[in-house]
Amino acid sequence: MMEVMLTLAVVSILLMLTVQSAPKNNGHTVDREVDNIAFFFQVAQTNALNTKQAHVVEFDRTKHRIMIKSGYGEALETYTLSTCRILQGGLSGFLYKSNGDTNAFGTVRFDCMGEPVSFVFQIQKGRFRIER
Incomplete structure:
Protein backbone atom coordinates (compact mmCIF):
# COMPACT_ATOMS: atom_id res chain seq x y z
CA MET A 1 0.00 0.00 0.00
CA MET A 2 2.85 2.39 0.82
CA GLU A 3 4.48 1.72 -2.53
CA VAL A 4 1.29 2.64 -4.38
CA MET A 5 0.93 5.89 -2.38
CA LEU A 6 4.57 6.79 -2.98
CA THR A 7 4.19 6.12 -6.72
CA LEU A 8 1.06 8.29 -6.89
CA ALA A 9 2.82 11.09 -5.04
CA VAL A 10 5.78 11.04 -7.43
CA VAL A 11 3.49 10.94 -10.50
CA SER A 12 1.42 13.83 -9.09
CA ILE A 13 4.50 15.97 -8.55
CA LEU A 14 5.75 15.24 -12.07
CA LEU A 15 2.36 16.13 -13.56
CA MET A 16 2.24 19.41 -11.65
CA LEU A 17 5.66 20.40 -12.95
CA THR A 18 4.79 19.40 -16.50
CA VAL A 19 1.48 21.27 -16.63
CA GLN A 20 2.96 24.48 -15.22
CA SER A 21 5.80 24.55 -17.74
CA ALA A 22 3.63 23.70 -20.76
CA PRO A 23 3.56 26.62 -23.21
CA LYS A 24 0.25 28.35 -23.78
CA ASN A 25 -1.15 28.15 -27.28
CA ASN A 26 -2.00 31.81 -27.90
CA GLY A 27 -2.56 31.26 -31.63
CA ASN A 36 -15.77 36.48 -32.50
CA VAL A 57 -21.39 49.77 -34.59
CA GLU A 58 -19.17 51.79 -32.25
CA PHE A 59 -15.67 51.11 -30.96
CA ASP A 60 -14.87 52.01 -27.37
CA ARG A 61 -11.08 52.25 -27.36
CA THR A 62 -10.77 52.97 -23.63
CA LYS A 63 -12.73 49.92 -22.46
CA HIS A 64 -11.80 47.81 -25.50
CA ARG A 65 -15.30 46.84 -26.49
CA ILE A 66 -17.52 46.93 -29.54
CA MET A 67 -21.13 48.01 -29.26
CA ILE A 68 -24.15 47.60 -31.50
CA LYS A 69 -26.77 50.32 -31.11
CA SER A 70 -30.09 50.87 -32.78
CA LEU A 91 -12.95 54.10 -37.93
CA SER A 92 -14.57 55.12 -34.68
CA GLY A 93 -17.81 53.53 -35.81
CA PHE A 94 -20.04 52.94 -38.78
CA LEU A 95 -23.64 52.23 -39.64
CA TYR A 96 -25.24 49.17 -41.18
CA LYS A 97 -28.14 50.46 -43.25
CA SER A 98 -31.45 48.62 -43.37
CA ASN A 99 -30.35 46.94 -46.62
CA GLY A 100 -27.10 45.64 -45.05
CA ASP A 101 -24.76 48.17 -46.66
CA THR A 102 -22.37 50.22 -44.56
CA ASN A 103 -22.21 54.00 -44.65
CA VAL A 120 -11.05 46.65 -43.59
CA PHE A 121 -14.63 47.72 -44.34
CA GLN A 122 -16.09 48.41 -47.76
CA ILE A 123 -19.23 50.38 -48.46
CA GLN A 124 -20.81 47.85 -50.81
CA LYS A 125 -22.95 45.19 -49.16
CA GLY A 126 -21.34 45.68 -45.77
CA ARG A 127 -18.35 43.57 -46.65
CA PHE A 128 -15.11 43.51 -44.74
CA ARG A 129 -11.89 41.62 -44.95
CA ILE A 130 -9.45 40.61 -42.27
CA GLU A 131 -5.76 41.34 -42.77
CA ARG A 132 -3.20 39.60 -40.58
Whole structure:
Protein backbone atom coordinates (compact mmCIF):
# COMPACT_ATOMS: atom_id res chain seq x y z
CA MET A 1 0.00 0.00 0.00
CA MET A 2 2.85 2.39 0.82
CA GLU A 3 4.48 1.72 -2.53
CA VAL A 4 1.29 2.64 -4.38
CA MET A 5 0.93 5.89 -2.38
CA LEU A 6 4.57 6.79 -2.98
CA THR A 7 4.19 6.12 -6.72
CA LEU A 8 1.06 8.29 -6.89
CA ALA A 9 2.82 11.09 -5.04
CA VAL A 10 5.78 11.04 -7.43
CA VAL A 11 3.49 10.94 -10.50
CA SER A 12 1.42 13.83 -9.09
CA ILE A 13 4.50 15.97 -8.55
CA LEU A 14 5.75 15.24 -12.07
CA LEU A 15 2.36 16.13 -13.56
CA MET A 16 2.24 19.41 -11.65
CA LEU A 17 5.66 20.40 -12.95
CA THR A 18 4.79 19.40 -16.50
CA VAL A 19 1.48 21.27 -16.63
CA GLN A 20 2.96 24.48 -15.22
CA SER A 21 5.80 24.55 -17.74
CA ALA A 22 3.63 23.70 -20.76
CA PRO A 23 3.56 26.62 -23.21
CA LYS A 24 0.25 28.35 -23.78
CA ASN A 25 -1.15 28.15 -27.28
CA ASN A 26 -2.00 31.81 -27.90
CA GLY A 27 -2.56 31.26 -31.63
CA HIS A 28 -5.89 29.57 -31.08
CA THR A 29 -6.91 32.26 -28.58
CA VAL A 30 -6.21 35.03 -31.10
CA ASP A 31 -8.00 33.10 -33.86
CA ARG A 32 -11.07 32.71 -31.65
CA GLU A 33 -11.10 36.40 -30.75
CA VAL A 34 -10.80 37.46 -34.40
CA ASP A 35 -13.63 35.05 -35.32
CA ASN A 36 -15.77 36.48 -32.50
CA ILE A 37 -15.19 40.04 -33.72
CA ALA A 38 -16.12 39.06 -37.29
CA PHE A 39 -19.21 37.24 -36.01
CA PHE A 40 -20.21 40.32 -33.99
CA PHE A 41 -20.10 42.47 -37.15
CA GLN A 42 -22.21 39.90 -38.96
CA VAL A 43 -24.74 39.94 -36.12
CA ALA A 44 -25.07 43.72 -36.49
CA GLN A 45 -25.61 43.42 -40.23
CA THR A 46 -28.11 40.57 -39.87
CA ASN A 47 -30.07 42.49 -37.22
CA ALA A 48 -30.23 45.53 -39.51
CA LEU A 49 -31.51 43.37 -42.37
CA ASN A 50 -34.07 41.55 -40.21
CA THR A 51 -35.49 44.62 -38.50
CA LYS A 52 -35.21 46.84 -41.60
CA GLN A 53 -33.62 49.49 -39.36
CA ALA A 54 -30.13 50.92 -39.28
CA HIS A 55 -27.71 49.62 -36.65
CA VAL A 56 -24.66 51.52 -35.48
CA VAL A 57 -21.39 49.77 -34.59
CA GLU A 58 -19.17 51.79 -32.25
CA PHE A 59 -15.67 51.11 -30.96
CA ASP A 60 -14.87 52.01 -27.37
CA ARG A 61 -11.08 52.25 -27.36
CA THR A 62 -10.77 52.97 -23.63
CA LYS A 63 -12.73 49.92 -22.46
CA HIS A 64 -11.80 47.81 -25.50
CA ARG A 65 -15.30 46.84 -26.49
CA ILE A 66 -17.52 46.93 -29.54
CA MET A 67 -21.13 48.01 -29.26
CA ILE A 68 -24.15 47.60 -31.50
CA LYS A 69 -26.77 50.32 -31.11
CA SER A 70 -30.09 50.87 -32.78
CA GLY A 71 -30.51 53.84 -35.08
CA TYR A 72 -32.03 55.64 -32.07
CA GLY A 73 -28.90 55.12 -29.92
CA GLU A 74 -30.30 52.29 -27.81
CA ALA A 75 -27.58 49.79 -26.83
CA LEU A 76 -28.44 46.35 -28.22
CA GLU A 77 -25.28 44.24 -27.89
CA THR A 78 -21.82 44.70 -26.41
CA TYR A 79 -18.74 42.58 -26.99
CA THR A 80 -15.83 43.15 -24.61
CA LEU A 81 -12.51 42.06 -26.07
CA SER A 82 -10.51 39.57 -24.05
CA THR A 83 -7.36 39.02 -26.14
CA CYS A 84 -7.25 41.94 -28.56
CA ARG A 85 -7.01 45.69 -27.97
CA ILE A 86 -8.46 48.34 -30.30
CA LEU A 87 -5.71 50.64 -31.57
CA GLN A 88 -6.06 54.38 -32.07
CA GLY A 89 -6.93 55.76 -35.49
CA GLY A 90 -9.19 54.38 -38.16
CA LEU A 91 -12.95 54.10 -37.93
CA SER A 92 -14.57 55.12 -34.68
CA GLY A 93 -17.81 53.53 -35.81
CA PHE A 94 -20.04 52.94 -38.78
CA LEU A 95 -23.64 52.23 -39.64
CA TYR A 96 -25.24 49.17 -41.18
CA LYS A 97 -28.14 50.46 -43.25
CA SER A 98 -31.45 48.62 -43.37
CA ASN A 99 -30.35 46.94 -46.62
CA GLY A 100 -27.10 45.64 -45.05
CA ASP A 101 -24.76 48.17 -46.66
CA THR A 102 -22.37 50.22 -44.56
CA ASN A 103 -22.21 54.00 -44.65
CA ALA A 104 -18.43 54.24 -44.34
CA PHE A 105 -15.27 52.58 -45.47
CA GLY A 106 -12.04 52.33 -43.58
CA THR A 107 -9.98 50.20 -41.25
CA VAL A 108 -10.15 49.23 -37.60
CA ARG A 109 -6.85 47.98 -36.22
CA PHE A 110 -6.38 45.61 -33.31
CA ASP A 111 -3.37 44.39 -31.40
CA CYS A 112 -4.02 40.74 -30.60
CA MET A 113 -1.25 39.62 -28.23
CA GLY A 114 1.39 41.36 -30.34
CA GLU A 115 -0.12 40.31 -33.68
CA PRO A 116 -1.57 43.17 -35.77
CA VAL A 117 -5.05 42.43 -37.11
CA SER A 118 -7.02 44.83 -39.32
CA PHE A 119 -10.66 44.75 -40.32
CA VAL A 120 -11.05 46.65 -43.59
CA PHE A 121 -14.63 47.72 -44.34
CA GLN A 122 -16.09 48.41 -47.76
CA ILE A 123 -19.23 50.38 -48.46
CA GLN A 124 -20.81 47.85 -50.81
CA LYS A 125 -22.95 45.19 -49.16
CA GLY A 126 -21.34 45.68 -45.77
CA ARG A 127 -18.35 43.57 -46.65
CA PHE A 128 -15.11 43.51 -44.74
CA ARG A 129 -11.89 41.62 -44.95
CA ILE A 130 -9.45 40.61 -42.27
CA GLU A 131 -5.76 41.34 -42.77
CA ARG A 132 -3.20 39.60 -40.58
